[in-house]
Amino acid sequence: MTNVPIEGILLPNEKPNHESPGNWKEYFSFSTDHKVIGIQYLVTSFFFFLVGGIFAMVMRGELMTPESDLVDRTVYNGMFTMHGTVMLFLWTFPSLVGFANYLVPLMIGARDMAFPRLNAVAFWMVPVVGIIMMGSFFIPGGPAQAGWWAYPPVSLQNPTGNLINGQVLWLLAVAISGVSSIMGAVNFVTTIVKMRAPGMGFFRMPLFVWAVFSAQIIQLFGLPALTAGAVMLLLDLTAGTAFFDPARGGNPVMFQHYFWFYSHPAVYVIILPIFGIFSEIFPVYSRKPLFGYKVVAVSSILIAVVSGIVWVHHMYVSGTPGWLRLIFMLTTMFVSVPTGIKVFAWVATIWGGKLRLNTAMLFALGGLIMFVFAGITGIMLSSVPVDVHVNNTYFVVGHFHYVLYGTVTMGLFAAIYHWFPKMTGRMYSESWGKIHFWLAFIGTNLNFLPMHPLGLQGMLRRVASYAPEYQFWNVIASLGGFLLGMSTLPFIFNMVISWMQGEKAPNNPWRAIGLEWMVSSPPPVENFEEIPIIISEPYGYGKSEPLTANLSE
Amino acid sequence: MDSYINSDELHHSGAEHTHDEEGNKMFGFIVFLLSESVIFLSFFAGYAIYKTTTPNWLPAGVSGLEVKEPTINTIILVASSFVIYLAERALQRHDLVKFRLFLLTTMAMGTYFLVGQAIEWNGLDFGFTTGVFGGTFYLLTGFHGLHVFTGILLQLIILVRSFIPGNYDTGHFGVNATSLFWHFVDVIWIILFILIYVWQ
Numbered sequence: 031m032t033n034v035p036i037e038g039i040l041l042p043n044e045k046p047n048h049e050s051p052g053n054w055k056e057y058f059s060f061s062t063d064h065k066v067i068g069i070q071y072l073v074t075s076f077f078f079f080l081v082g083g084i085f086a087m088v089m090r091g092e093l094m095t096p097e098s099d100l101v102d103r104t105v106y107n108g109m110f111t112m113h114g115t116v117m118l119f120l121w122t123f124p125s126l127v128g129f130a131n132y133l134v135p136l137m138i139g140a141r142d143m144a145f146p147r148l149n150a151v152a153f154w155m156v157p158v159v160g161i162i163m164m165g166s167f168f169i170p171g172g173p174a175q176a177g178w179w180a181y182p183p184v185s186l187q188n189p190t191g192n193l194i195n196g197q198v199l200w201l202l203a204v205a206i207s208g209v210s211s212i213m214g215a216v217n218f219v220t221t222i223v224k225m226r227a228p229g230m231g232f233f234r235m236p237l238f239v240w241a242v243f244s245a246q247i248i249q250l251f252g253l254p255a256l257t258a259g260a261v262m263l264l265l266d267l268t269a270g271t272a273f274f275d276p277a278r279g280g281n282p283v284m285f286q287h288y289f290w291f292y293s294h295p296a297v298y299v300i301i302l303p304i305f306g307i308f309s310e311i312f313p314v315y316s317r318k319p320l321f322g323y324k325v326v327a328v329s330s331i332l333i334a335v336v337s338g339i340v341w342v343h344h345m346y347v348s349g350t351p352g353w354l355r356l357i358f359m360l361t362t363m364f365v366s367v368p369t370g371i372k373v374f375a376w377v378a379t380i381w382g383g384k385l386r387l388n389t390a391m392l393f394a395l396g397g398l399i400m401f402v403f404a405g406i407t408g409i410m411l412s413s414v415p416v417d418v419h420v421n422n423t424y425f426v427v428g429h430f431h432y433v434l435y436g437t438v439t440m441g442l443f444a445a446i447y448h449w450f451p452k453m454t455g456r457m458y459s460e461s462w463g464k465i466h467f468w469l470a471f472i473g474t475n476l477n478f479l480p481m482h483p484l485g486l487q488g489m490l491r492r493v494a495s496y497a498p499e500y501q502f503w504n505v506i507a508s509l510g511g512f513l514l515g516m517s518t519l520p521f522i523f524n525m526v527i528s529w530m531q532g533e534k535a536p537n538n539p540w541r542a543i544g545l546e547w548m549v550s551s552p553p554p555v556e557n558f559e560e561i562p563i564i565i566s567e568p569y570g571y572g573k574s575e576p577l578t579a580n581l582s583e
Numbered sequence: 584m585d586s587y588i589n590s591d592e593l594h595h596s597g598a599e600h601t602h603d604e605e606g607n608k609m610f611g612f613i614v615f616l617l618s619e620s621v622i623f624l625s626f627f628a629g630y631a632i633y634k635t636t637t638p639n640w641l642p643a644g645v646s647g648l649e650v651k652e653p654t655i656n657t658i659i660l661v662a663s664s665f666v667i668y669l670a671e672r673a674l675q676r677h678d679l680v681k682f683r684l685f686l687l688t689t690m691a692m693g694t695y696f697l698v699g700q701a702i703e704w705n706g707l708d709f710g711f712t713t714g715v716f717g718g719t720f721y722l723l724t725g726f727h728g729l730h731v732f733t734g735i736l737l738q739l740i741i742l743v744r745s746f747i748p749g750n751y752d753t754g755h756f757g758v759n760a761t762s763l764f765w766h767f768v769d770v771i772w773i774i775l776f777i778l779i780y781v782w783q
Contacts, residue, residue: 144607144611145607145608145611212615212618215614215618216611216614216615216618217611219611219614220607220610220611220614223610224603224606224607224610225607250614250617250618250621251617251618251621252621253618254618254619254621254622254624254625255621255622255625257622257625258622258625258626258629259625261722262629262718262722265711265718265722269711269712270711270712271711271712271717271718271722272712272714272715272718273715273718273719278714279637279639279714279715280715281633281636281637281715284629284632284633288625288629291625
């Protein structure tokens with residue numbers, strides 16, 4: 031067989047597309063193909079991204095003026111609660127699981143996940159979660175209104191007096207989502223540990239796989255704590271127990287412990303795969319090996335481990351004693367060490383590289399820049415004196431939106447653009463992609479940067495009305511928010527048009543050397559005609575020795 | 584040579600890459616049990632914190648827990664772990680008769696435990712809603728009882744499957760997983776017993 035040399039790298043002859051995963055009907059069926067499930071996750075979660083985004087638009091509309099004049103307060107409470115919940119449980123989690131589903135078996139040289147049917151069941155729980163959550167808007171008393179963290183005693187107040195109220199539905203939906211995630215975690219951990227192609231030791235795994243592995247370990251050991259808390263809250267609401275009800279001898283702070291023991295690490299469940307995506311994208315578009323591969327790999331595990339001992343930083347003002355606050359301040363600050371390692375590795379990878387600034391790379395770079403900013407405000411918030419001052423203000427909202435939109439969502443868009451040709455067999459339009467990027471980048475900063483001065487000045491989060499002196503920054507933030515909302519339109523247009531009639535994609539349009547680029551676009555049903563054998567580390571861009579990458583002829 | 588993938592060896596790879604489905608299932612099941620144990624740990628930690636921080640832990644009129652009956656129950660449950668081990672061993676020797684016998688004994692012992700617990704619940708002078716004490720007691724014992732019940736169901740399934748000819752000639756994932764689950768339920772009970780009954 032012949033190989034095509036490109037910049038010192040030998041790649042296999044590009045074969046014509048064959049065996050696409052079937053027609054569009056398959057995406058609406060109970061498929062057990064990890065690639066179909068991956069795209070099912072991605073499209074479903076994007077739908078909920080739009081739903082959560084519409085809630086955000088309404089809230090930013092309400093906050094244009096100091097008075098509460100656009101929507102009813104019940105609706106507003108429901109909207110900020112659902113915005114947070116939907117964006118976490120129905121957008122970031124499932125979309126990253128979608129990428130993990132699509133990519134992990136391809137990247138480790140497996141034909142599918144370890145448990146394909148379990149995989150499909152886990153996916154189909156996601157629309158159920160969405161239907162229950164959205165359905166709560168149509169029951170008496172409206173949806174859950176206690177915020178995405180559902181703190182008692184607020185969450186224990188039952189506006190209807192009925193057994194079934196918005197908060198109960200919310201807890202049920204979260205519980206189902208938890209079951210789905212546990213199924214996914216068991217599947218991913220088993221797949222990654224047991225199904226790697228011959229020769230792929232742990233230190234030859236792509237960093238995205240490392241990141242998914244670390245994130246799923248957090249799911250396994252963190253989610254049960256949230257489940258425990260959710261079960262107890264559900265019992266308080268429906269069966270008359272008194273776990274968290276202070277009026278009846280219960281302890282509401284206990285719920286905060288259960289909640290944050292999982293929900294802080296959950297941030298790393300979301301962001302670790304994004305770090306993995308960055309680690310895949312920067313070397314390709316910089317034409318350089320990833321700097322410090324092994325250290326970056328191990329730092330993911332380190333983040334997963336440390337994430338389990340930082341949760342109390344959400345509870346500095348919940349009556350936590352000073353000595354405990356000090357311990358958690360130090361552990362929280364320690365997270366910046368493995369995270370910093372990654373950032374330096376990416377910068378060193380880009381440094382002196384032959385950069386190709388297409389849309390995927392722009393989104394990754396934009397995400398990295400905003401992550402650095404989020405990291406700095408994160409260290410500020412980990413410090414007890416700062417946190418006590420800005421606790422429950424818009425400073426916190428600004429910080430985590432830099433994480434969750436600035437980094438996670440931008441990283442997700444980077445991933446969508448990067449792997450779009452592989453998934454669909456079509457190229458996307460770079461010019462529409464760049465319009466999307468610049469609108470999103472400017473919108474994000476215009477939206478979330480003003481939240482920091484607002485918080486420092488003392489504007490509380492979750493309010494529908496505020497003092498007039500906060501209006502200036504709120505108007506700027508709202509205009510940024512609307513711009514950000516609009517930025518989604520060129521994206522949808524680009525994706526739909528490109529998927530339908532875009533230029534045919536070659537197997538490896540970015541000249542990457544990951545295993546997933548060695549198969550046709552889209553990959554055939556069982557990925558590999560023959561399972562490849564791996565004999566070196568995965569990021570050999572521009573190395574002097576030529577690389578041979580071959581599957582079979 | 585610095586290569587990521589070796590093409591020369593590819594044609595031998597198909598044979599080497601055996602798909603160890605039984606091994607995957609067992610590994611996945613162990614991972615699942617690890618996750619389950621965190622739920623129990625969360626409840627246990629909650630119980631310990633509630634017990635040490637709640638003023639008037641035992642609500643007025645509640646006399647505390649009797650230890651004698653639960654101790655007998657504990658002995659029965661722990662013993663059943665050995666019996667299911669014997670069942671597993673019998674199956675390895677392809678002795679289906681003994682396998683079924685030991686399995687039935689395990690199920691009987693598990694059922695004895697559940698019935699004993701139901702009788703205990705019935706005689707208690709506090710309920711699920713009697714303060715945090717009542718809530719945590721019934722939550723922990725109830726959640727564990729649910730696991731015992733699930734274990735008995737799993738045992739019933741593998742018992743029925745043993746009557747299908749050829750079913751247990753090769754892999755025994757279902758049997759091994761059921762047995763492991765039963766040991767897990769046992770270990771959890773021992774911790775729970777110490778936490779709730781011994782530490783009063």
